[in-house]
Amino acid sequence: MAALLILALLGAGCVSETPVIPPEESHGEVGIMYTAAGQMPVLLSTGQIDGYMVWQPFVSVATASGIGKVVSYSQDLPPAGTWTDHTCCALSGREDFIKANTDVVNAIAALLILSGNYIQENPDRTAEISANWLFGGADMTFGAVTISSNDVLKGSIPTIRFSSVPSTEWLQSNDRFIEALRDIGYLTGSLKDAPSEDVREMLYDFSNYEAARAMVDAGEIKTPQKLTKPLSLGYLPSDHDAPLFVAIKDWEYFNEKFGIALKPRVNVPGKVDVADLIVNGVMVAEVKLVQGEGGAQLMTLMATDALQMAYAGTPPTISAIDKGTAIKILFPTQNEGSGLVVAASAPVTDWDSFIVWIDARSAEGTPLKIAAPIRGSIQDVQIKYALQDSGVVVKEV
Structure with a gap:
């Protein structure tokens, strides 16, 4: 039952215009793929994706389970100040x-x-x-990982701005x-x-x-x-x-x-x-x-x-x-109440190191693959906006 409810957790957000980045500021490339929020932790834990941008409580799922870590919460994504108090x-x-x-x-x-x-x-x-x-x-189970739903929600609730x-x-x-x-x-x-x-x-x-x-x-x-x-x-x-x-x-x-x-x-x-x-x-x-x-x-x-x-x-x-x-x-x-998560083993601690990782993987010929929910959702647009603002080429895969 818990698994069915996890897969049923849905949401929708907003979309916005994407900035035009001068070529001289360009970096590497990232592929954006779309999948159900409930599948993202499993895909991350099995190495099928390198990260995901999603709403809570699936950000907290990553940190509570040890599957992943947070690069940035939605309101802190670049450009600075763009997503403060954003709609949901x-x-x-x-x-x-x-x-x-x-x-x-x-x-x-x-x-x-x-x-x-x-x-x-x-x-x-x-x-x-x-x-x-x-x-x-x-408990919530994602592949071989099982975690307490109460622990997940304890990590999730404080990151949502109830206003x-x-x-x-x-x-x-x-x-x-x-x-x-x-x-x-x-x-x-x-x-x-x-x-x-x-x-x-x-x-x-x-x-x-x-x-x-x-x-x-x-x-x-x-x-x-x-x-x-x-x-x-x-x-x-x-x-x-x-x-x-x-x-x-x-x-x-x-x-x-x-x-x-x-x-x-x-x-x-x-x-x-x-x-x-x-x-x-x-x-x-x-x-x-x-x-x-x-x-x-x-x-x-x-x-x-x-x-x-x-x-x-x-x-x-x-x-x-x-x-x-x-x-x-x-x-x-x-x-x-959303966030960008990457695998726990990723050489990333913040947005700047995330961009460095993108460049390194692109140079190796293995661009990062980041999952997002519905195309045009607030999470989809936020990650694309932030990446393009940082000079990253974004492709849908």
């Missing part, structure tokens, strides 16, 4: 649902803000909850993604030719975040009217969704301290399928928790009203809006 996961909602149930959306937003804050103060508890939700607390603030850097990261999608012809709908001053209005509605933030700051959550039918909330099986897992598994803490909770209908280990949204002691909504296989799948479910809200990456949400799905990004829930 966000809460989104159908426009019709938001309009009809504003107070419920505000309450859920407030809870996720609070649980994001909780993670910063309780990383070990968050790791324990996430390991149990995602893997049932079981609900729609910062300037976060917005600019999404702007870069949109421009890149235009350049490669992936946008064909409403965002394709929209003026830049209109794009943000088409993508975002921060009013629920602002209302939720005001309630959190005031220490009083408004009790919504009870929904007449269940709310379906989609999410992905990734530790990037830890604020949702924490809010549900530690519901008693949030209920007692803040008067709001997502109480599981059934107290079971691992993931939860149904929870009750309770505000000030009143059950206001039945929340069905729908685990998706990827952000694009969740967006398809939102388009058909099978989901009313979703916890997923901003890139698939942006693509869905471009195609005409009437949804809005409400606020970020998590930023950063």
Whole structure:
């Protein structure tokens, strides 16, 4: 079961323009190949790849198991400062649902803000909850290597920036993604030719975040009217969704301290399928928790009203809006959280020595092979951007 869940961990990110490097600054060559995130540690441990660029917890898998080591976390990749606070996961909602149930959306937003804050103060508890939700607390096996899922998550959680603030850097990261999608012809709908001053209005509605933030700051959550039918909330099986897992598994803490909770209908280990949204002691909504296989799948479910809200990456949400799905990004829930890993035996300690290794391997006629997830994902673009900025020739293999 753990192996299946590992392979199911999916995500999506943004793409951006790649810099043009003067020939006199050129270095060696790197091949980029695409594969599922769950396969990357096995490929690295068996020497089929030299490294990989991926989201957590697979960066932590490498370090916890001894398979590999981190060259750079995503926010520190060159050019310096480019990826600070970069986009990843966000809460989104159908426009019709938001309009009809504003107070419920505000309450859920407030809870996720609070649980994001909780993670910063309780990383070990968050790791324990996430390991149990995602893997049932079981060990993770990659070829001949077996490691504790709890140890992996303890290494992963501190490297993810759990933030609900729609910062300037976060917005600019999404702007870069949109421009890149235009350049490669992936946008064909409403965002394709929209003026830049209109794009943000088409993508975002921060009013629920602002209302939720005001309630959190005031220490009083408004009790919504009870929904007449269940709310379906989609999410992905990734530790990037830890604020949702924490809010549900530690519901008693949030209920007692803040008067709001997502109480599981059934107290079971691992993931939860149904929870009750309770505000000030009143059950206001039945929340069905729908685990998706990827952000694009969740967006398809939102388009058909099978989901009313979703916890997923901003890139698939942006693509869905471009195609005409009437949804809005409400606020970020998590930023950063990816990294570049190489084999433990590699003669590399940082980005500069990584470039030296690239040159040496290219001179030998055996260019490095680096795995990345989906083509056009944030991880794919970040590694290509960084390599080309350093004068490395990048080829897809």
